[in-house]
Amino acid sequence: AQSVTQLGSHVSVSEGALVLLRCNYSSSVPPYLFWYVQYPNQGLQLLLKYTSAATLVKGINGFEAEFKKSETSFHLTKPSAHMSDAAEYFCAVRMDTGRRALTFGSGTRLQVQP
Amino acid sequence: EAQVTQNPRYLITVTGKKLTVTCSQNMNHEYMSWYRQDPGLGLRQIYYSMNVEVTDKGDVPEGYKVSRKEKRNFPLILESPSPNQTSLYFCASSSTGVTSTDTQYFGPGTRLTVL
Numbered sequence: 001a002q003s004v005t006q007l008g009s010h011v012s013v014s015e016g017a018l019v020l021l022r023c024n025y026s027s028s029v030p031p032y033l034f035w036y037v038q039y040p041n042q043g044l045q046l047l048l049k050y051t052s053a054a055t056l057v058k059g060i061n062g063f064e065a066e067f068k069k070s071e072t073s074f075h076l077t078k079p080s081a082h083m084s085d086a087a088e089y090f091c092a093v094r095m096d097t098g099r100r101a102l103t104f105g106s107g108t109r110l111q112v113q114p
Numbered sequence: 115e116a117q118v119t120q121n122p123r124y125l126i127t128v129t130g131k132k133l134t135v136t137c138s139q140n141m142n143h144e145y146m147s148w149y150r151q152d153p154g155l156g157l158r159q160i161y162y163s164m165n166v167e168v169t170d171k172g173d174v175p176e177g178y179k180v181s182r183k184e185k186r187n188f189p190l191i192l193e194s195p196s197p198n199q200t201s202l203y204f205c206a207s208s209s210t211g212v213t214s215t216d217t218q219y220f221g222p223g224t225r226l227t228v229l
Contacts, residue, residue, distance in 0.1 A: 024190075036220075040221075041223075042222060043204060043220040043223050044157075044206075046208075046217050046218075080208050092156075094155075098220075100147070100162065101147070101159040101172055104156030106155060
């Protein structure tokens with residue numbers, strides 16, 4: 001069975017500081033990994049996805065994530081936080097099966113302090 | 115504009131009163147799915163559909179029904195809602211092309227409260 005663990009339900013950074021949101025997965029086969037962002041009262045928007053091509057994946061809004069198989073991690077980073085980055089972030093994994101279900105982590109709420 | 119729409123966005127109802135949450139997508143996607151989001155649990159899949167007239171259970175299907183009579187629509191039906199179905203519900207869709215990593219596009223969500 002696959003699962004996703006996001007360390008830290010709340011992360012607070014100062015504007016301009018590095019953003020690091022942690023995600024570890026467990027999967028018996030090479031997974032497909034995703035990061036989604038949810039702004040208040042909105043649906044989920046895809047930030048980036050890993051599909052077994054390059055291990056460093058660049059997404060929208062300056063975010064990127066690195067797939068590390070040895071650490072079973074897919075941490076999300078952004079060099080310099082902006083106030084508009086305040087949102088909830090979800091890491092998700094999908095096996096290559098017919099069900100195509102995404103297994104989500106419990107989410108990390110990012111606060112950006114001025 | 116490519117989008118997934120859900121209606122209603124907010125709903126307060128009482129135990130046992132049947133309700134339907136509609137979901138529609140304009141991207142000609144074959145695959146559609148319903149998730150519920152609860153604090154601390156992330157999103158969990160309720161039901162999914164690979165194409166018209168093809169539906170199957172997800173991780174938490176109890177108390178829910180779905181139908182897929184048209185490609186664009188995938189309504190979620192609660193025949194007899196109970197308070198433990200109070201949640202935030204998301205519909206999602208994606209294509210099922212040759213690449214199996216097709217992005218799932220999410221609707222804006224429906225916040226349901228069952229009293």
